[in-house]
Amino acid sequence: MPKGTRRAFSRLAAATAFLGSLAFGLPAHAYPDKPVTVIIAWAAGGATDVVTRALEPVLAEKLGANLVIRNITGAAGTIGTAEAAAAEPDGHTILITPAGPITTQPHLRELPYDLSSFDAVGRINITPMLMMVTKESPYQTLDDIIGASKEKPGSVKFASTGAGTLPHISILALNQAAGIDTKHVPFQGSANVMQALLGGVVDVFSDQAQLVPQYELHPVAAWADERLPEYPDVPTVKEGGYDLSFANWLGVFVPTGTPEDVRAQLEEALKATLETPSIVEALEKMKLTISHMNGEELAAFAKAEHERNGKLLADAGLKK
Incomplete structure (x- = not known):
C-alpha cells in the first residue's frame, strides 16, 4: 500500500474509532490518563501545604491517579494561582487555595486571572482565624x-x-x-x-x-462570632470589644472550561476523600473541621466572598 494511502487509511480508522466510541457513549480518552498536578501557591510546610499533603494519598486513590504537588510561591499566592489558571483545562491541573489569591488579590492588582478563570470543584473546610x-x-x-x-x-x-x-x-x-x-x-x-x-x-x-x-x-x-469548640478557652476578638470576625477556607479549583464529566469525577473524589475516617481524624488533629461544599455551592460562596472582600479593601483604601 502506498505511504500516502496508508496515512489516509490510518486517519480514517482513528476517526471511525472515535465516532464509534461516541455512538456507544464511551469517552474518547479516559480521565485521568496521566499524573494530576496539584498547585499550591505557598511554600512547603505552610497551612495550605500541610492540609493538601494530608489529603494527597487518599485523594489520589479515590481519583485513580498519581498526584504531583507543586509549590509555586510568590506575590501573595498570585504566581502559582496564575499558572493554574493558564493550565490546560483537562482536569490534569488542579489548584488548592485559601481565599486570598482568588477573592482578594484580583481587587488589589492587575493579574492575568480573576475568579472567572476557575471552575469550582469543592470546599474542604472553613475555619475562623x-x-x-x-x-x-x-x-x-x-x-x-x-x-x-x-x-x-x-x-x-x-x-x-x-x-x-x-x-x-x-x-x-x-x-x-x-x-x-x-x-x-x-x-x-x-x-x-x-x-x-x-x-x-x-x-x-x-x-x-x-x-x-x-x-x-x-x-x-x-476571629469568630463565638468561641471555637476546638479552643473553648480562647476568647474571641469580639469578647475583647471589637466586632471583627475573619475565617479562612480551602477550596479546590480547576481552569475554566474543564469538561463537566471531569469536574464531576474530581468532585466525587474530593467528597469521598473528606468522608474517609483517616482524613477526618487527620484534620481533627490539626484542629480543623471539615466543611465540604460541592462545586456549585463553592462557586456561589466564592463569588460572595469576592464581593465582600472587595468592599473591605475599598473601605481600607487598598482597592486598585
Missing part, C-alpha cells in the same frame, strides 16, 4: 497587644502572608477598630512566617488554626 504568638511572647492576651501598641505605636510587629491577604486585612481592621498602629511585616507564606515568629523577628500572626498545634504556639484570640 486564630491570632497567635509564641508561648514565650510578652503579648499573651489581646489586651497586651492593644496596650503595647497604644503605649508605643509600631512596636508590635504583625506578620502576614502578603498585602491583601486575610491575615493582612485582619490587621488593618484591628488597627482601625482599636485605634492603634502596628507594624505590618509581609512574607511569602505561612511557613516563612513561622520561621520569623519562632525566631522573634515578628510578634503576632493571624491565620489558619492548624498552625497552633503544629508549631506549639499560644492562641491569643479567635
Whole structure:
C-alpha cells in the first residue's frame, strides 16, 4: 500500500474509532490518563501545604491517579494561582487555595486571572482565624497587644502572608477598630512566617488554626462570632470589644472550561476523600473541621466572598 494511502487509511480508522466510541457513549480518552498536578501557591510546610499533603494519598486513590504537588510561591499566592489558571483545562491541573489569591488579590492588582478563570470543584473546610504568638511572647492576651501598641505605636510587629491577604486585612481592621498602629511585616507564606515568629523577628500572626498545634504556639484570640469548640478557652476578638470576625477556607479549583464529566469525577473524589475516617481524624488533629461544599455551592460562596472582600479593601483604601 502506498505511504500516502496508508496515512489516509490510518486517519480514517482513528476517526471511525472515535465516532464509534461516541455512538456507544464511551469517552474518547479516559480521565485521568496521566499524573494530576496539584498547585499550591505557598511554600512547603505552610497551612495550605500541610492540609493538601494530608489529603494527597487518599485523594489520589479515590481519583485513580498519581498526584504531583507543586509549590509555586510568590506575590501573595498570585504566581502559582496564575499558572493554574493558564493550565490546560483537562482536569490534569488542579489548584488548592485559601481565599486570598482568588477573592482578594484580583481587587488589589492587575493579574492575568480573576475568579472567572476557575471552575469550582469543592470546599474542604472553613475555619475562623486564630491570632497567635509564641508561648514565650510578652503579648499573651489581646489586651497586651492593644496596650503595647497604644503605649508605643509600631512596636508590635504583625506578620502576614502578603498585602491583601486575610491575615493582612485582619490587621488593618484591628488597627482601625482599636485605634492603634502596628507594624505590618509581609512574607511569602505561612511557613516563612513561622520561621520569623519562632525566631522573634515578628510578634503576632493571624491565620489558619492548624498552625497552633503544629508549631506549639499560644492562641491569643479567635476571629469568630463565638468561641471555637476546638479552643473553648480562647476568647474571641469580639469578647475583647471589637466586632471583627475573619475565617479562612480551602477550596479546590480547576481552569475554566474543564469538561463537566471531569469536574464531576474530581468532585466525587474530593467528597469521598473528606468522608474517609483517616482524613477526618487527620484534620481533627490539626484542629480543623471539615466543611465540604460541592462545586456549585463553592462557586456561589466564592463569588460572595469576592464581593465582600472587595468592599473591605475599598473601605481600607487598598482597592486598585
